[in-house]
Amino acid sequence: MKILVADDQPDVLEALRLLLRREGFEFVPAASPAGVLAALQEQDFDAALMDLNYTRDTTSGKEGLDLLSQVRAQDATLPVVVMTAWGSVEGAVEAMRRGARDYVQKPWDNARLLTTLRTQIELGRALRRSRRLEEENSRLRGNVPPLVAHASAMQPVLRLLERVGPSDANVLITGEHGTGKEVVARWLHQSSKRAGKTLVAVNAGGLSEGVFESELFGHVRGAFTDAKTDRAGAFELADGGTLFLDEVANMPMAQQAKLLRVLQTGEFTPVGSSKVKRSDVRVLAATNARLHEEVAQGRFREDLLYRLNTVEVQLPPLRDRLDDIPQLAQFFLKRIVDRGGTPARRFSQAALEGLVRQPWRGNVRELEHAVERAVLLASAEEIGAQDILLGAPERGPALLESMTLDDAERHLIQRALARCGGNVSEAAKELGLSRSALYRRLQHHGLKAS
Numbered sequence: 001m002k003i004l005v006a007d008d009q010p011d012v013l014e015a016l017r018l019l020l021r022r023e024g025f026e027f028v029p030a031a032s033p034a035g036v037l038a039a040l041q042e043q044d045f046d047a048a049l050m051d052l053n054y055t056r057d058t059t060s061g062k063e064g065l066d067l068l069s070q071v072r073a074q075d076a077t078l079p080v081v082v083m084t085a086w087g088s089v090e091g092a093v094e095a096m097r098r099g100a101r102d103y104v105q106k107p108w109d110n111a112r113l114l115t116t117l118r119t120q121i122e123l124g125r126a127l128r129r130s131r132r133l134e135e136e137n138s139r140l141r142g143n144v145p146p147l148v149a150h151a152s153a154m155q156p157v158l159r160l161l162e163r164v165g166p167s168d169a170n171v172l173i174t175g176e177h178g179t180g181k182e183v184v185a186r187w188l189h190q191s192s193k194r195a196g197k198t199l200v201a202v203n204a205g206g207l208s209e210g211v212f213e214s215e216l217f218g219h220v221r222g223a224f225t226d227a228k229t230d231r232a233g234a235f236e237l238a239d240g241g242t243l244f245l246d247e248v249a250n251m252p253m254a255q256q257a258k259l260l261r262v263l264q265t266g267e268f269t270p271v272g273s274s275k276v277k278r279s280d281v282r283v284l285a286a287t288n289a290r291l292h293e294e295v296a297q298g299r300f301r302e303d304l305l306y307r308l309n310t311v312e313v314q315l316p317p318l319r320d321r322l323d324d325i326p327q328l329a330q331f332f333l334k335r336i337v338d339r340g341g342t343p344a345r346r347f348s349q350a351a352l353e354g355l356v357r358q359p360w361r362g363n364v365r366e367l368e369h370a371v372e373r374a375v376l377l378a379s380a381e382e383i384g385a386q387d388i389l390l391g392a393p394e395r396g397p398a399l400l401e402s403m404t405l406d407d408a409e410r411h412l413i414q415r416a417l418a419r420c421g422g423n424v425s426e427a428a429k430e431l432g433l434s435r436s437a438l439y440r441r442l443q444h445h446g447l448k449a450s
Contacts, residue, residue: 001024001025001026001046001047001121002025002026002028002043002044002045002046003020003025003026003027003028003045003046003047003048003049003117004028004030004036004039004040004043004045004047004048004049004050005017005020005027005028005029005030005048005049005050006029006030006031006032006033006035006036006048006049006050006051006067007029007031007050007051007083008031008032008051008053008054009051010031012051012106013029013031016049017029019110019113019114023114025117028043028045032054033054033063033064033066033067033070033349034348034349034446036048036050036067036071037067037070037071037349037352038346040071040075040078041330041346045078046079046121046124046125047078047079047080047081047117047120047121047124048071048078048079048080048081049081049082049083049113049117050064050067050068050071050080050081050082050083051064051082051083051084052064052065052068052082052083052084052091052095053084064082064084065094065095065098068080068082068095068098068099068100069098069099069322069323070326070352071099072098072099072150072323076099076150077124077127077128078124079101079120079121079123079124080099080100080101081100081101081102081103081104081116081117081120082095082100082102082103082104083103083104083105083106083108084105084106091103101120101123101124102116102119102120104116146331147161147183147184147187148324148327148328148331149321149324150323150324150327151316151320151321151322151323151324152323153316153320153321154316154321154324157313157314157315157316160311160313161184161187161188161191161313162191164188164311164313165187165188165191165192166191166192166193167192168192168193168194168282169282169310169311170263170282170283170284170285170307170308170309170310170311171185171188171284171285171309171310171311171312171313172248172285172286172287172291172305172308172309172311172312172313173185173284173285173286173287173312173313173315174286174287174288174291174312174313174314174315175288175314175315175316175317175363176288176315176317176363177288177362177363177365178318178362178363178364178365178366179315179316179317179318179363179364180315180363180364180365181246181286181315182201182244182246182286184313184315185199185201185242185244185284185286186199186244188242188284189241189242189244189282189284192242192282194240194241194242194282197238197239197240197241197242198237198238198240198241198242199238199241199242199244200234200237200238200241200242200243200244201244201246202216202234202243202244202245202246203246203247204245204246204247204248204250204251204255216233216234216235216255216258216259217233217234217235217258217268217269217270233268233270235262235268235277235279235281236270236277236279238279238281239279239280239281240280240281241281241282242281242282242283242284243281243282243283243284244284244285244286245259245283245284245285245286246285246286247286247287247288248285248286248287248308249287249288249289249291249294249299249300250289251300253299253301256300256301256304257301259304260301260303260304260307262279263283263304263307263308264307266278266279266280267279283308285308285309291305291309292305317360317363318360318363318364318366318367319359319360322356325352325355325356325360325367326347326352326355326356328364328367328368329347329352329355329367329371330347332367332368332371332372333346333347333371333375333383336371336372336375342375342378343378343379343380343381344374344375344378344380344381344382344383345381345382346381346382346383347382347383348382348383348384348385349446350384350385350414350445350446350447351374351382351383351384351385351387351388353385354385354388354414355367355370355388357407357411358370370388374387374388385414385418385447386414386417386418386422406445409441409445410445410447412431413427413431413438413441413442413445413447414447416430416431417447424438424439424442
């Protein structure tokens with residue numbers, strides 16, 4: 001049984017090493033939050049025993065609680081037991097709320113600590129077995145793609161998707177640009193009985209009225225044609241499968257009427273043909289617009305809305321899913337690494353913190369692009385904060401106002417270093433500091449110049 005033990009006091013680590021090894025545990029120490037995250041990227045553990053207080057913040061437990069959220073984002077099944085010499089009911093409640101399985105106070109009772117760890121390891125193994133069975137069943141049902149969604153804001157969405165996925169119900173997927181509406185559509189298709197058939201995606205907002213009609217219902221070129229010049233429309237291509245209509249709020253009114261008739265009857269007449277065809281499709285539609293307001297303004301048919309939103313799935317913006325950001329970033333990084341050609345392998349602690357603090361107005365899509373950019377900029381295996389922030393959009397005074405003074409200073413230093421390519425002298429000059437003063441602040445914030 002391998003235990004990750006995190007504490008910044010060497011004597012505490014040594015005492016726990018002696019206790020745990022005597023009881024047959026494999027002991028892996030970490031002296032800082034960065035060490036914890038690095039260890040989790042390199043090894044698998046049966047449990048983690050973590051202090052809540054570190055050198056940057058020795059009494060409040062905030063640093064440890066933030067670390068707990070990041071650990072949960074990397075591995076939601078890892079049992080975490082937290083400990084602190086500054087224990088309180090409030091601290092215990094907050095630790096449990098963020099995903100800790102149990103809570104012990106220093107000085108600990110050896111017997112209770114060992115019992116707690118063994119119990120949580122058994123529960124963790126049971127949870128992991130259950131997760132593996134769920135994943136195997138999902139793969140057998142149709143290779144359902146993974147959804148990175150551990151944040152509390154995504155849990156109602158996941159429960160709804162699990163209920164709706166196997167059905168034939170039409171689903172309206174709403175949310176801001178970049179929240180992952182097409183990913184959810186593909187998940188719904190793969191989790192349905194139509195998974196063996198085709199998913200056809202049509203961008204309803206990117207086509208003119210005539211072109212859109214051809215894309216949707218097909219067309220025949222000219223009066224004298226043969227089968228080679230027929231072009232099937234989306235309803236024919238998706239027959240038996242799923243039709244995904246993106247940006248459906250921008251659909252021309254004339255096409256809305258035709259789409260409504262197809263949904264009501266299952267029949268359509270291809271453009272340029274007199275032959276009526278039937279198509280059995282499940283329709284998934286997506287939009288970032290408020291369709292009820294579009295109906296009120298006369299820009300969208302109310303009867304079509306009711307046909308499309310048998311069930312409505314609302315995706316939260318990334319700013320409401322902060323716990324998912326580190327894991328999403330790791331997911332995108334792994335996908336790039338698997339393709340080869342990059343030295344980058346992991347994020348530094350400062351880089352992950354920088355990602356979590358970004359406003360992400362472009363949501364998950366913007367995060368994906370930021371990871372791709374960081375991989376290009378990184379010159380070593382570890383992606384640093386300067387790689388994340390260099391070339392990133394201005395975040396403006398509004399975000400600074402929501403930061404603590406310490407976080408705001410850290411942010412401004414990172415920005416200055418990024419602009420100056422890691423040159424401390426130039427960054428110090430921009431910040432109005434001496435070189436030695438900036439070095440002291442770099443040490444305080446745990447930052448590196450390059």
